[in-house]
Amino acid sequence: MASAPSKLYADDVSLLMVLLDTNPLFWSTSSLPFSNFLSHVLSFLNSILLLNQLNQVAVIATGYNSCDYIFDSSVSTSRGLENGRMPALCSNLLQKLEEFVVRDEQLCKEGSENGLASSLLSGSLSMALCYIQKIFRSGPLHPQPRILCLQGSSDGPEQYVAIMNAIFSAQRSMVPIDSCYLGSNNSAFLQQASYITGGVYLKPQQPDGLFQYLSTVFATDLHSRTFLQLPKSVGVDFRASCFCHKKTIDMGYICSVCLSIFCKHHKKCSTCGN
């Protein structure tokens, strides 16, 4: 039966990894309420699955203290809580999301409350990339993966190294990282991610129309993107953060051996020891 699936397999089959930002501190102060946000996202996921029978979607929640898979369309579940108001997939997702938030809150009680309100983007990126690698090894016919980050909280400079590593491995695997940033200012990390991997970075001017943005810009598969003109960002903020204090810096010192960035002059590089 290899021929039949290959006939069905078109260029535009895609696997979409959605990284959902569930940082409570951001959502409590956001202009767009979390429930509206969720409705936009759920409708969007539905439409993705409608575009092609073989499309796959996986959702990872980026929490304050942890990240976890919330939804996977390739995993068929029998727990179809069809209550007439929403399709089954939504209820599954929401259920899992609620459980995740509870777990995340429990983790929070042990941790401290210092630092900026940033979510663990690096963790969810890494998980997404691992999932994609699994898909790559699933056989000759696999959908084309891409990652969509729905992020609202600001960048945590302490995650700079991990995020950059993830970005470069995505670049190497040719997985574009799209980002839709809902926060107030621009996110340097996401801009760099989209720039380097060839994805689209968008900061919606009207958060009420989020679904329109998602379906116009982010719904197209990779093959069709070659025919479309998607919004390009005018400038990219290429600032890095230093490895010692995790501060964002414009100018600093670099180790000539391993290219680690420091804000102050160090006699010995902490990364490679030179």
Next chain:
Amino acid sequence: MSSGEVIKRAKYKTSVKDPGTPGVLKMTEQKFLFNPNDPSSVTKLDVEFAHIKGHKHTKEGSNKPPWLNLTHDQGGSYIFEFQSFADLHVYREFVGNALAKSGEAAKAASTAKVTSSTKVASEKSAVSFPDEQLSTAEMELRMNLLREDSELQKLHKQFVIGGVLTESEFWATRKKLLDVDNRGKLKQRVGFKSTMILDTKPMADGRTNKVTFNLTPEIKYQIFVLKPAVHQAFLNLVPSKMTEKDFWTKYFRAEYLHSTKNAITVAAEAAEDEELAIFLKEDNILAREARRKIRRVDPTLDMEADLGDDYTHLPDHGIFRDGTKEISETQHEQYMRTLSQDLNRQGAVVLEGRTVDVDLEDPRTVAEALVRSRQELDGDKTQERLDRLSRMTDIEDLREPLDHPFAPLCIKDPRDYFDAQQANALKTLDDARNKMEQTKRNLSIDEAYGSLRDSISKIKTMGLSDPIVKPEVALSVLNGLTQNISSSKFQLGKNSRESILDGLPNTTKHELMHHWMSIQELLRHFWSSYPITTTSLHTKVSRLKDAMSQTYRQLEEIKESVQSDFRHKVSLLVRPMHQALDAAFQHYDADQQKRSSKGEPLNGFV
């Protein structure tokens, strides 16, 4: 002609066919007068040589009578017929001298005129010259540069004549241009021709049995350098024992004898004439020097040499000048020269170059100068060698031109590299927000989680909203996106062959380019004047600032005056200029604030 005037009979003709009026022609150094014999005739002439352009005359051997034709600078000519060619020659010389003198006077007058005109021009073009003494050569160079480069001229006119920059400041940044002319002068030290005297052959006149040698001061110099024995003889014999002419006659006689290659006649003649013998014998001085050099080889030569290399005295050595191999008779050996010796000597002299820079006219002075230089050489051996070394290794005209070691000032916008300004704004905003949030957070991290969970349950109960997005909102989003995508900023750079500037009308293009050049110039001077340490810099900076604000306004006007199609493109072009000017203004204002906040001025700063 020591007398200042010539008076002779002559006939004056207005044209060739004219029979001519007889009379007396009197010439002085400034003018000539002609008085006809017949007092009633009208043809009197009184013409100054200043008005005479040139003169022609008929040749002696031709059949024409002796005529002298003086051409007037307004086109006419005066023809005088003389009684004999001798008279003609006398007059001709006189006229030649007089014209030469008047020519010099005229030249002097014209140079005076030239310098005064440049002075006038310079006064017109310069605003103030109190601090600079410029030679006329430099002035001319600057005017040439301005004439050639119209851009430079425009800038010059705008700034120097407009009073924004002084002349010296304007040219201070263009040292490279001014230096160009200096390199035109040849710094080469011209040496000897490598053929030297060996290629000058005497002229032999078979009929009269005479052999003529040509002798110029240059050749004399070369002979002195080539043959030190001749040089020594010259110093000894002239002028005490024989005149120069005799000396050279003997020398050339010797040369001629050599060229006959008849060693026996050479020996015979040498026996007869002692002085001739000097020229015919081997050059002792050379031989001594050669022996000395063999013993101690010049380090620039870098070859191992010893007495065994002295091959010139081996038998059967050397190609004789006529190519025949004559077995030499030892008694006459000293009267023979070998080609290899000559060549070696010639080569050595040519490579050494001119060691003496003396006027070649008087051979006596040349000879003495050579002796002096040789004596100096004999003095300090090591020093001499070091000097030679340094002279050989330092070939000035082969060196690269000395470029002023500086990197040109390149004013770039930091916003090109980072969204630095935006980031700074962001940073402050972020910090403010984070402070706000922190206060919020410390109160409500539990509440935040609670609200999150509430939202989830809310949507679970309520379901997805219907419609998901309001139609108006969706429409506005779509419009916004498409406008964003289709705006020209994304079209730029697509077609590499087409540039924005070409799409603009010509006048706008030229205006913008000119503004760009003037802004660069202004900014260069502005940024180089900081930090302000003297009052002159302060005034300069304020002048520059006024000029910059004027340019700013002009740019705004351009933006507004342009058609709507091009407005966006023009604003894109104008934006970096505005940004650069803004940065400069900001710096100026910040500096002013600092200064005023310092309170009392220190040390007489304004």
